[in-house]
Amino acid sequence: MNLTSDRVRSIGWISALVVCGAMTVGLTLRVNAVKSQVHDAEKRMVWVQRDIDFLETEFQTRSNQQALRQLNDLEFGYKAPVAAQYIEGERQLAALGMPAGPGAPAPIRYANAEAPAGEGGGSLLAMVSPVAGATAAALPGAVTGAEREGRDPEREALARDAAALGKRLAHIEVAEAAKQ
Template sequence: MVAGSRLRQIGWAVTLAMCVALFAALTFKVNSVRSEVRLAERQILALQREKVLLETEFETRASQQQLAQWNAVDFGYQAPGPGQYLEGERQLAALGEPRLPAAPKPIRVARAPDTGDEPHFPAMVSPLTGKPVKAADDAASLADKLADGGAFLAEAGQ
């Protein structure tokens, strides 16, 4: 009876091992098929994008032909020739017309006189204390106050 029980346990262990092996093989197969499906979906999307691009190109070329036909029959436009380009501002100014008497005056921009001195800016004021801030002198003292932990904030509250 002990030998039969032992044989039954081995049978169950072999059956369980086979089930685990089949489950693992099935999982790998499902994952490989899923990867192939994703790859196929990506290829489909790429082909759809290419199709849209080709359709747009076709429609653009068709409209270019239509525009060329309209230009030949109705409009008669031509590409600019070398004689149509200007060589500088003087030629451009020569094309201008004098202002009419009823035309509005040109807009002028106000400028401050240039005295040669550096511009004067108001002193920076701390939003916490309301006192003027010295940039270079207070840099070291500000670092010291921040290192103290709360002395700077306690001073600012006064």
């Protein structure tokens, strides 16, 4: 085998390039491994920061709860409900009630809108009982128009005024310009 100096140089350069390529590949793998470790460390740092934030919030919440408990004990004296405070049903609730004593305020009554005296039956639709199938005026105990009259003259005057206003507002007048 005859090796000339040119061939030795070529083999030397090729071997140097192979060694440099191998070192480059090794160095690239090492750099990627270090990058992966840095990335993992950053992820752990984010998780630790989240844990720290959670623990700070928990600490502040508990310290606020302690401050509120101390304020409650000092100022208000509220207690948590116990099982003996709850009632079992309507009968036990009714047993707690007492009859109205002397000087007690009158019970709250709900307003009753009556139909105006000028209109015979009702305003728009007659109220029909779903059980009896009759109108509200035909049911026993219903207040009729004759019974309603004579109760309060001021109220009747207001009802007449409201009926007249309703008729005026319900009437539509067409403008002259719209006709042409």
